[in-house]
Amino acid sequence: MQRLRPLLPLVAIGGLASLPFAFAADTTRFWQGVFIQIFILAIYALSYDLLMGYTGMISFGHALFFGAGGYTAAILLRQAEPPSMLIVLAAVIIVGATLGAAVGALSLRVSGVYFSMITLALAEIFFILFKADDPKLKPITGGEIGLQGIVVPAAIDATTYRLRFYFLTLACMVGLYYAARRLINSPTGRVFVAIRENEPRATALGYNTLHFKLLATAISSTIAALAGMLMVLYEKSASFEMLSVNLTIQALLMTIIGGIGTLIGPMLGAATIRLLDHGLKGEFTQALLPAWLRPDLVFGIVYVVLVLFFPAGLMGAIRKLRGKTSRSSVERLRQAMKPKAES
Amino acid sequence: MAVAAPPTIQAKPLRERLAPLVIPAVFVLIFATVLVVAPASWPKLITGILLPGLTLAAIYFMLSAGLSLIFGLMDVLNFAHGSLFMLGGYCAWTCNQWLDPAYPGHWPLTIASGNLRFIIGLVVGALVGAAVGSLIEISLIRPLYKRPIYQVLLTLGLVFVFDALVRTIPAWGSLSRAPIKPPMLTESLSLLGRRFPSYSLFLICLSVSLAVIIAVVLRRSRIGLTIRAGVQDSAMVEAMGINVRRVFTGVFGFGSGLAALGGAVAASFIGVYPEMGLEYQLFAFIVVVIGGLGSYSGAAAGALLIGLARTFSDHLVLETGLPTAIASASTVLVMAVVLLLKPGGIFNKN
Numbered sequence: 001m002q003r004l005r006p007l008l009p010l011v012a013i014g015g016l017a018s019l020p021f022a023f024a025a026d027t028t029r030f031w032q033g034v035f036i037q038i039f040i041l042a043i044y045a046l047s048y049d050l051l052m053g054y055t056g057m058i059s060f061g062h063a064l065f066f067g068a069g070g071y072t073a074a075i076l077l078r079q080a081e082p083p084s085m086l087i088v089l090a091a092v093i094i095v096g097a098t099l100g101a102a103v104g105a106l107s108l109r110v111s112g113v114y115f116s117m118i119t120l121a122l123a124e125i126f127f128i129l130f131k132a133d134d135p136k137l138k139p140i141t142g143g144e145i146g147l148q149g150i151v152v153p154a155a156i157d158a159t160t161y162r163l164r165f166y167f168l169t170l171a172c173m174v175g176l177y178y179a180a181r182r183l184i185n186s187p188t189g190r191v192f193v194a195i196r197e198n199e200p201r202a203t204a205l206g207y208n209t210l211h212f213k214l215l216a217t218a219i220s221s222t223i224a225a226l227a228g229m230l231m232v233l234y235e236k237s238a239s240f241e242m243l244s245v246n247l248t249i250q251a252l253l254m255t256i257i258g259g260i261g262t263l264i265g266p267m268l269g270a271a272t273i274r275l276l277d278h279g280l281k282g283e284f285t286q287a288l289l290p291a292w293l294r295p296d297l298v299f300g301i302v303y304v305v306l307v308l309f310f311p312a313g314l315m316g317a318i319r320k321l322r323g324k325t326s327r328s329s330v331e332r333l334r335q336a337m338k339p340k341a342e343s
Numbered sequence: 344m345a346v347a348a349p350p351t352i353q354a355k356p357l358r359e360r361l362a363p364l365v366i367p368a369v370f371v372l373i374f375a376t377v378l379v380v381a382p383a384s385w386p387k388l389i390t391g392i393l394l395p396g397l398t399l400a401a402i403y404f405m406l407s408a409g410l411s412l413i414f415g416l417m418d419v420l421n422f423a424h425g426s427l428f429m430l431g432g433y434c435a436w437t438c439n440q441w442l443d444p445a446y447p448g449h450w451p452l453t454i455a456s457g458n459l460r461f462i463i464g465l466v467v468g469a470l471v472g473a474a475v476g477s478l479i480e481i482s483l484i485r486p487l488y489k490r491p492i493y494q495v496l497l498t499l500g501l502v503f504v505f506d507a508l509v510r511t512i513p514a515w516g517s518l519s520r521a522p523i524k525p526p527m528l529t530e531s532l533s534l535l536g537r538r539f540p541s542y543s544l545f546l547i548c549l550s551v552s553l554a555v556i557i558a559v560v561l562r563r564s565r566i567g568l569t570i571r572a573g574v575q576d577s578a579m580v581e582a583m584g585i586n587v588r589r590v591f592t593g594v595f596g597f598g599s600g601l602a603a604l605g606g607a608v609a610a611s612f613i614g615v616y617p618e619m620g621l622e623y624q625l626f627a628f629i630v631v632v633i634g635g636l637g638s639y640s641g642a643a644a645g646a647l648l649i650g651l652a653r654t655f656s657d658h659l660v661l662e663t664g665l666p667t668a669i670a671s672a673s674t675v676l677v678m679a680v681v682l683l684l685k686p687g688g689i690f691n692k693n
Contacts, residue, residue: 121632124625125672131668245621249503300507304483
């Protein structure tokens with residue numbers, strides 16, 4: 001069993017790559033769509049875990065980065081002469097990194113719950129500005145309607161080449177996962193973890209923790225912006241919903257359900273949430289469940305129960321099954337929310 | 344706290360003693376600038392900007408005072424506080440609507456007097472809020488005192504549960520419900536030659552009197568002493584032989600009840616809708632962060648600042664033709680500015 005472990009990622013990637021061919025011809029297109037969304041959400045959850053799980057910073061404004069990536073791509077692609085995809089990609093990365101660094105520079109003056117709340121507030125400013133049906137802002141942001149009818153370069157159009165887009169998002173997800181894994185195992189990543197574990201000690205060891213926290217925010221926001229861009233390419237529209245608190249909460253949910261600080265866990269969490277959502281809203285379960293039991297209510301209750309009784313998430317449960325007694329993620333994050341006003 | 348002050352405290356530099364005044368001064372300056380850019384006549388300034396600002400502040404205060412006290416005492420950041428506000432609002436709205444004999448499909452039990460329905464609504468709202476709050480503390484928060492972050496995540500989940508619950512209950516539903524004012528407070532008064540709704544004045548009076556009563560209880564009574572001591576060091580209070588856990592539950596219930604009462608009075612002013620839980624949670628956060636988490640007077644100051652900032656920016660936007668979204672974003676901007684100048688909030692002692 002142990003000797004087969006290195007093969008696990010290959011099996012997983014192979015399984016996902018052959019998945020589109022496993023469904024019947026009439027439903028495969030639909031399921032490809034579901035899995036494209038799962039892959040995009042997994043990238044988004046991954047970026048959140050880098051920040052929350054590894055650096056110990058709980059941001060409540062992560063949707064801002066997702067939305068920023070999405071809106072950047074949408075605005076560029078709606079130009080009369082849209083720039084090439086490479087330029088769009090570069091722009092999204094630049095916007096994601098600068099926005100992350102800027103938000104970090106503002107909010108990293110404080111830590112603990114204060115950090116959470118400042119990020120929430122900053123994200124909310126953008127949400128309000130992009131949602132507003134204001135004559136001055138609407139030409140750029142689209143207001144409540146959002147930006148519709150985005151023309152995606154024909155080669156990666158998800159409507160005509162659904163399967164190609166499926167493999168594109170899968171490749172992005174796998175690539176970004178390995179990049180994140182590499183980052184975590186690098187000396188820089190070790191400092192991230194050191195900050196999470198004990199920031200004063202990391203400072204005492206001579207690390208400028210502010211720089212590392214800024215770096216973590218910038219990397220995380222760039223990955224989230226890329227996820228936002230993929231979402232816009234798939235949906236062919238951008239709306240203010242991408243910037244809403246709900247999306248941040250989604251990131252939190254996926255991370256908690258999957259297991260904080262495991263990278264792969266939040267990605268599994270993304271799949272769980274999306275599939276559960278699909279399952280609960282499907283016709284079959286609608287008929288089974290009493291009418292008053294709304295899917296959202298089930299979801300909320302399941303989440304509360306998870307937090308109460310399975311705080312280590314899916315990965316924690318898997319590790320327990322395999323008999324590993326590693327320190328749970330609960331312990332790791334014990335200090336994270338303690339208020340530390342002046343840093 | 345009755346701790347003998349060491350003589351060195353008197354030697355505190357003047358600069359430090361004036362520090363809490365700096366930020367209010369900055370805001371007075373900003374408001375003054377706003378008035379220079381977009382001048383308003385005295386009657387308009389008072390009835391059109393100051394009093395509506397105070398009305399908002401009254402709601403924000405009731406909403407957030409409990410949140411701040413709860414955080415100060417037990418380090419729990421309750422994300423469902425806005426949901427309890429909403430719950431209070433829905434309870435009051437239900438009393439006003441479903442107990443009305445003139446309403447088609449009213450409940451078997453009806454009360455003819457609109458004023459009485461209103462008062463019952465306030466009482467029911469506050470009591471339900473306090474009961475649900477205590478219940479949440481006992482059943483869900485208490486097992487998690489050793490894992491503070493999970494308290495945050497759990498109460499965040501409760502926001503969803505409350506939102507879905509409101510939509511599920513047939514008498515409430517997903518629709519947004521219009522405010523119902525009691526007959527005794529529907530008219531508007533004449534103030535400085537302009538009209539001003541009497542309900543807003545009632546809101547301001549209620550909130551101010553509650554603020555004063557709570558402040559007196561906190562400063563002068565034994566339970567207030569326990570709470571203030573608990574905010575400083577709850578382990579020490581426990582070592583003194585006081586059952587801190589019971590105080591925790593009490594303060595959690597009281598804070599929730601206060602928020603629910605705020606929701607109940609606000610329901611006759613802004614109406615009720617399922618999304619208001621999260622929306623007002625954000626306002627509550629902004630208020631307590633500005634004032635300094637855990638500080639009671641901070642919550643009052645934060646509420647005042649945010650209420651006034653909102654109406655002042657509304658005025659500025661209307662007069663100068665700036666995008667109206669800026670007015671909605673102004674509260675958040677104020678918070679960002681305060682935190683950049685004084686990261687712990689205005690009343691934080693660190």
